[in-house]
Amino acid sequence: TPAPATLYNRIGQADGIAKIVDQLIANVGAETQQTNTVMLRTHKPMLDAVSSGADPTRLQRLRNHFIDQLGEATGGPLKYTGMNMLAAHKGMMITENEFAVWRQAAVSSLATNQLPTKEKAELLAILDAMKADVVGH
Numbered sequence: 001t002p003a004p005a006t007l008y009n010r011i012g013q014a015d016g017i018a019k020i021v022d023q024l025i026a027n028v029g030a031e032t033q034q035t036n037t038v039m040l041r042t043h044k045p046m047l048d049a050v051s052s053g054a055d056p057t058r059l060q061r062l063r064n065h066f067i068d069q070l071g072e073a074t075g076g077p078l079k080y081t082g083m084n085m086l087a088a089h090k091g092m093m094i095t096e097n098e099f100a101v102w103r104q105a106a107v108s109s110l111a112t113n114q115l116p117t118k119e120k121a122e123l124l125a126i127l128d129a130m131k132a133d134v135v136g137h
């Protein structure tokens with residue numbers, strides 16, 4: 001019997017993951033529930049750096065890191081070389097509610113990308129496993 005397909009293969013490999021990540025970033029960028037909270041404060045410097053030209057590739061770097069991270073976590077050949085989740089979010093004091101809004105942006109992206117129920121659940125489990133390192137530091 002052939003080896004079971006990895007989640008990475010079932011969701012369309014690097015191209016499939018890139019679509020999921022790009023839609024997630026677009027959803028977070030369009031988010032308005034979190035005005036004046038840390039969600040906005042933490043993203044604003046990043047978006048300003050891009051639009052002012054001070055660091056035009058900053059968002060792109062995060063995007064590419066995020067793709068590598070999911071590419072590795074889903075069993076693909078990609079290798080994540082960014083900061084660990086605790087270090088990446090340290091000092092942001094991300095709240096439970098902000099995480100919930102971010103997670104909803106991820107859920108919407110998975111729906112937009114028409115992931116089947118099983119794959120959706122597996123990917124959300126990967127994201128939820130990072131929550132403890134993301135929230136409250």
Ligand code: HEM
Nearest residue numbers: 039042043062065066082083088094098099102127130134
């Ligand atoms: C499971 C949930 C999350 C995952 C998997 C995730 C993933 C990542 C990754 C991969 C990076 C880049 C690290 C690097 O480049 O070394 C990052 C940075 C960052 N994350 Fe998250 N993140 C999550 C939740 C959140 C939430 C809820 C917020 C805001 C409310 C947030 C805001 C940021 C910001 C502002 C940066 C820094 C960007 C920069 O300075 O370039 N993240 N995250």
